[in-house]
Each structure stands twice: as structure tokens, then as C-alpha cells.
Amino acid sequence: MGRPPCCDKIGVKKGPWTPEEDIILVSYIQQHGPGNWRAVPSNTGLLRCSKSCRLRWTNYLRPGIKRGNFTEHEEKMIIHLQALLGNRWAAIASYLPQRTDNDIKNYWNTHLRKKLKKLQGSDESSTQEGTTSSSSQSNFSKGQWERRLQTDIDKAKKALCEALSLDKSDSPANPINLTTAQQTVPGSSSYASSAENISRLLQNWMKNSPKSSQSNSETTTTTQSSFNNLSIGSGSSSSPSEGTIISAATPEGFDSQLFSEGNDFTPENVGIFQVESKQIFPNLNSENGILFQGESKASLEESQVPLTLLEKWLFDDAINAPSQEEFMGMALGESADYF
DNA sequence: AACGACCGCAACCGCGTCGTA
DNA sequence: ATACGACGCGGTTGCGGTCGT
Numbered sequence: 001m002g003r004p005p006c007c008d009k010i011g012v013k014k015g016p017w018t019p020e021e022d023i024i025l026v027s028y029i030q031q032h033g034p035g036n037w038r039a040v041p042s043n044t045g046l047l048r049c050s051k052s053c054r055l056r057w058t059n060y061l062r063p064g065i066k067r068g069n070f071t072e073h074e075e076k077m078i079i080h081l082q083a084l085l086g087n088r089w090a091a092i093a094s095y096l097p098q099r100t101d102n103d104i105k106n107y108w109n110t111h112l113r114k115k116l117k118k119l120q121g122s123d124e125s126s127t128q129e130g131t132t133s134s135s136s137q138s139n140f141s142k143g144q145w146e147r148r149l150q151t152d153i154d155k156a157k158k159a160l161c162e163a164l165s166l167d168k169s170d171s172p173a174n175p176i177n178l179t180t181a182q183q184t185v186p187g188s189s190s191y192a193s194s195a196e197n198i199s200r201l202l203q204n205w206m207k208n209s210p211k212s213s214q215s216n217s218e219t220t221t222t223t224q225s226s227f228n229n230l231s232i233g234s235g236s237s238s239s240p241s242e243g244t245i246i247s248a249a250t251p252e253g254f255d256s257q258l259f260s261e262g263n264d265f266t267p268e269n270v271g272i273f274q275v276e277s278k279q280i281f282p283n284l285n286s287e288n289g290i291l292f293q294g295e296s297k298a299s300l301e302e303s304q305v306p307l308t309l310l311e312k313w314l315f316d317d318a319i320n321a322p323s324q325e326e327f328m329g330m331a332l333g334e335s336a337d338y339f
Numbered sequence: 340a341a342c343g344a345c346c347g348c349a350a351c352c353g354c355g356t357c358g359t360a
Numbered sequence: 361a362t363a364c365g366a367c368g369c370g371g372t373t374g375c376g377g378t379c380g381t
Binding site: 014015016017051052055056059060102103106107109110111 | 348
């Protein structure tokens with residue numbers, strides 16, 4: 001009945017990726033570029049299914065991924081976008097190009113949902129009299145509610161499109177532009193980030209000694225320079241096996257291309273590690289669907305949060321970052337009317 | 340110090356969509 | 361037009377780490 005598995009389960013490795021596998025995958029993608037995932041396991045010898053390879057790349061190894069704590073601004077963006085788009089994590093992630101959909105999804109499920117629940121709780125208690133927006137929502141008849149919702153959705157869509165076209169014209173007032181501005185600098189952050197990713201896996205690899213200086217996700221703040229300072233299989237490498245592993249595990253030319261001193265992740269030799277404009281604003285063509293038509297009301301309902309207290313919390317930031325106002329207003333201004 | 344509960348993240352699974360023959 | 365393969369997405373799970381008792 002169901003679709004057969006994407007790969008035969010026999011001989012397919014599951015579970016956490018090893019640094020060796022990471023390097024093989026990165027090496028392959030460096031040479032061939034991402035895509036054609038079906039061919040990746042057979043061409044690399046990885047005992048992983050294509051899906052697993054793609055996931056590992058997109059969620060972990062892909063350059064430009066920022067890890068570690070979410071900033072308050074990112075948090076607010078996510079909340080706004082979630083309220084606007086629902087659980088379309090990929091669409092949301094497209095506005096936070098440094099974050100993966102998986103990351104955002106996890107962050108939402110583990111942090112923000114609780115946070116909003118709290119806010120919702122205090123909001124409800126503060127509006128017990130039923131005079132405010134959130135409780136008045138229930139006063140809508142179903143038909144009214146749906147019509148109103150559709151109207152607001154249309155408005156939100158328009159506003160979002162406008163915001164995006166403003167961004168296209170490089171308006172400094174556009175908050176989305178601000179949030180992604182660092183991505184668009186060619187060859188800087190994206191390469192640094194890719195270096196960070198590889199650095200991270202190398203650090204994991206090299207932490208034979210349990211006393212790694214950075215034990216938590218803060219390793220993600222590894223700097224470009226620290227990456228550069230990593231010496232693979234050279235003098236500072238305490239374990240003689242490290243260099244051996246790398247040369248054994250990496251396809252030809254990989255270490256020289258990626259890790260030779262002063263030559264790592266330059267735009268010249270790592271062409272694929274470029275942030276494509278598509279990656280930054282894939283929604284410009286509306287493919288990822290800022291589309292609400294046909295969306296089940298239940299899912300929308302579930303995804304919507306009361307916005308009175310939340311609103312306050314969100315707007316707190318607006319003073320510090322006035323350029324965000326437009327976007328926030330777009331997301332909240334109209335829909336908040338009936339909440 | 341030992342144990343259990345809880346939390347966060349990486350990875351898996353199943354389904355939907357898209358492209359192509 | 362349709363069947364099929366590949367890819368993408370969202371929900372869920374499992375495991376390792378952390379915290380509290």
C-alpha cells in the first residue's frame with residue numbers, strides 16, 4: 001500500500017553520522033555540488049540512504065548554517081512567521097537563511113511553544129473579563145470567522161509581497177533585508193560559516209580527549225581564525241592517527257583543497273559554498289507558498305497565537321530596531337485586530 | 340554519588356509534490 | 361495522460377546530556 005522505502009534497509013546505516021562520513025559527504029558535494037542525492041551513496045561508498053545524505057547536508061553540513069542560540073530578533077521573526085505561515089518550517093526558514101527548517105522546528109517545539117503558552121496563559125488571565133480581543137474571537141460565527149480570516153490572509157499576503165519587493169529594491173527600511181544582509185555579502189559569512197561547520201565536525205573528530213574546550217553548542221561560534229588554526233595531521237596534532245584518518249577517509253585532493261593552510265573555503269576553490277539568492281529569498285516567486293487557501297482551519301487555528309501580550313513583547317524590540325516595525329506591523333497589525 | 344526525570348537536538352519516517360519519460 | 365522516481369517537507373522518535381532529588 002505504502003510507498004516502498006527510499007532505500008533497501010539492508011546494509012543501510014542509520015543513526016548519528018560519524019565525522020568520517022561527514023567529510024566524505026562534504027568532499028563529494030564539494031566536487032559535484034548538492035543534488036542527485038540518489039547517486040551520492042553509491043558514488044561515495046557511504047552506507048547511507050540518499051535521504052539521509054541530503055538531510056545531513058541540509059541540516060548540518062551545508063555552508064551558511066548558523067548554530068547556537070537564537071537571537072531575540074530571530075525568535076520574533078519565527079513567531080511572526082509562524083503566526084503568518086503556520087508550521088511551514090521550510091518557508092519560515094527561507095526568511096532566516098542561516099537557520100535550517102529543522103532547527104527552527106526544534107526551537108519552536110522546545111522553546112517558543114512553551115514561551116507562547118506562558119504568554120497565552122498570562123494573556124488569558126489578564127483578559128478574563130472577556131472584553132479583549134482574544135476572547136472576542138469566539139464571538140465570531142464560523143462563517144464570519146472564516147471570511148475575516150481569509151480577508152486578513154489576503155492582506156497579509158499583499159503586505160508580505162510588498163515587503164519583499166521593497167527588499168528587492170534594497171530598501172534599508174526593510175527588516176528582512178536587514179536580517180539577511182549578512183548573508184548576501186559574498187564570500188564572507190557564508191564561507192566563514194561553512195568553515196565553521198567543517199571545523200565543528202573536525203573538532204568532534206579530534207576530540208579524542210574528552211576535555212574538549214567547548215562541550216556544548218557554543219562550539220558553533222568557532223571563528224574563522226580558529227578554523228584556520230586547525231592543523232590537520234601536522235605538528236600540533238597530538239594523535240598520530242588523526243592525520244592518517246583524514247588521508248584515508250578523504251578522497252583525493254580533498255584535504256589539500258579544503259584544508260591546506262590559507263586556502264580553505266575561498267570562493268575560488270569552493271564554488272558551491274555560495275549562498276544563492278534563491279536560498280535567501282526563495283519565496284519571492286511565492287513557490288513556497290505564502291498561500292493559505294485551502295489550508296485547514298484547524299491547522300491555522302492551532303498555529304495562531306493570541307497576540308495581545310505577545311504583541312507587546314514583540315513590539316518591545318521595535319524601539320531598538322525600528323526597521324523591524326514594518327514587518328511586524330505587517331504580520332500583526334491587521335490580524336491583531338480581531339484577536 | 341547514584342538515580343530518575345526532563346530537555347534539546349539530530350535523525351528517521353511517511354507522505355506530498357514535482358519532473359520526466 | 362499517467363506512471364514512476366527523486367526530492368522536499370513536517371511530524372515524530374531516540375539518544376545523549378543536564379538537572380534535580
